[in-house]
Structure formats: structure tokens, C-alpha cells
Amino acid sequence: DAGVIQSPRHEVTEMGQEVTLRCKPISGHDYLFWYRQTMMRGLELLIYFNNNVPIDDSGMPEDRFSAKMPNASFSTLKIQPSEPRDSAVYFCASSRKSTIYFGEGSWLTVV
Amino acid sequence: DQQVKQNSPSLSVQEGRISILNCDYTNSMFDYFLWYKKYPAEGPTFLISISSIKDKNEDGRFTVFLNKSAKHLSLHIVPSQPGDSAVYFCAASAPDNFNKFYFGSGTKLNVKP
Numbered sequence: 552d553a554g555v556i557q558s559p560r561h562e563v564t565e566m567g568q569e570v571t572l573r574c575k576p577i578s579g580h581d582y583l584f585w586y587r588q589t590m591m592r593g594l595e596l597l598i599y600f601n602n603n604v605p606i607d608d609s610g611m612p613e614d615r616f617s618a619k620m621p622n623a624s625f626s627t628l629k630i631q632p633s634e635p636r637d638s639a640v641y642f643c644a645s646s647r648k649s650t651i652y653f654g655e656g657s658w659l660t661v662v
Numbered sequence: 663d664q665q666v667k668q669n670s671p672s673l674s675v676q677e678g679r680i681s682i683l684n685c686d687y688t689n690s691m692f693d694y695f696l697w698y699k700k701y702p703a704e705g706p707t708f709l710i711s712i713s714s715i716k717d718k719n720e721d722g723r724f725t726v727f728l729n730k731s732a733k734h735l736s737l738h739i740v741p742s743q744p745g746d747s748a749v750y751f752c753a754a755s756a757p758d759n760f761n762k763f764y765f766g767s768g769t770k771l772n773v774k775p
Contacts, residue, residue: 555705582761592664593767594706594751607762642705649694649755651763653705 553577555654557643563660569631572657574643575624584644584651585618585628594642600626633661665689666754668766675773681739683769685752688733692754696763697726697737700749709750710737742773 556575564570576583584599598608600620608618615634620626630637638660644653667686675681683697693714698706712719712726712735719726725738739746749770753763 584761586765591767593668594753594765596762596764599761601761607759644705646761649760650696650708650711652708653698655703655705 555643555645555652557641557654557657559657560655561658561660563662564633566634566661567632568661569629570633570637570659570661572628572641572643572659574626574628574654576626576643576645577647577652578624580645580647580652581623582646582651583620583626584642584646585626586642586644586653588640588642588656597628630659633659635661637661664764664767665692666752666764666766668750668752668769670769671767672770672772675742675771677744677773677775678741681737681742681746681771681773683737683739683750683752683771685735685737685766686733687735687754687764689754689756689764690733691756691758692733692764693757694755694760695726695728695735696753697724698751698753698765699746700751700768706751739771742771744773744775747771747773 558573585597597610598618603620618628640656644651696711697709700706728735749768753765
């Protein structure tokens, strides 16, 4: 059974460019999460969805960040425009009950 | 303001000995706790959980202890193995929003052969 699939695995982009991170959750999972990992703050929850509906986006740092979940098998996290301080590992995760399963992460570097 | 704190960024232990990873939380409403292990370049993987109705949960070499009055939990690994070397995250959630997990900043465990 495939786990959470994220793409791209690595992205290097210039400041000001738009970045789109993609996620395919585990089939049958009704919750989807976007986390960001940094050295200073560890794993931060950015936003999560239940049945494709955004439930809590209080962790989204600013208006430059947006996330969508058009259907049960796909979600995007977009940063526009990107800034160097957005450099981090972004994890998508999904769950059906109380255990969260993470993807392998998207390593973003903004130069 | 972090509601879940792992105050030790790193820990080094000899193979065969016990590893104790600590986690503190500030929100008394938290009632479900998870530990995750993360290897470099991989996503975190679930390790063990505990509900607030218990004070201990054991799974093989891994035991999690919960002290609700102190708002403290710990993960014990006995005996420690070199393959346990990873970053360990604790996480907590509250019943009013049980899918919203707050994670600590992680503790990097190094088990020396």
C-alpha cells in the first residue's frame, strides 16, 4: 500500500518565484495535513483539511501561503512570492483515525 | 509559543543502555500523545502512543510514560541499538481538536556502538 506521496522531493528556486508543492494522501484517509520543519521551530502545523475542507489554517505564516485540496487524492501548498526564509522541509501527512502518516517531505531552498 | 517542548536537542547513549527522551507540555487539555522517529531525508514515522487514561504504554523495547500532574512524558528505549539513532518528536492533541497535533522541536538521539 503506497504511503503519502509528495513532489517535488527537492526544489531550489529564486526569491520571488512561485513554488507549488504537491501531495497525494493515503487512499481512504479523510484528514490531510501540511507541516513545515525548521531548525528553530521543529514541526509546525500549517493547515489541515477534513474531507477536502480546510479546517484550521491558523498556522499558515502569511498571505503568501495558500493550500488547496480539490479532491480526496490531491492537495497543493503554494508559496507566492517565495522568500529565503521559506526555506525548510515541507511535509504532507494524512490520517483516518488518530495516527498521522507522513510523506518523505519536499526540501525547499529559496535563494 | 510552543505548547510541546523537547528541551534536549540531542542525546548520546551507548549501545545496550537505556535512552530516555523527555517531553513537556503546557496545555492541560492535551489527552493524547504520540512519539515519532525521523531518519535523515525521510518523513517522521509513528512509534508509539499513549492516552491520558494510562500512565504507561509499552511496545517491545519502547515504553512511554505519562505524568499528567507534571505535564511530562518520556520515551524509554531499552536496550538502545545503533539503528535507533534518529530524531524523535513528541506530539500532543486535545479532545476538542483531536486531529490537530502539536509537535515538539525534536531530540536527536545518537546510539554509539
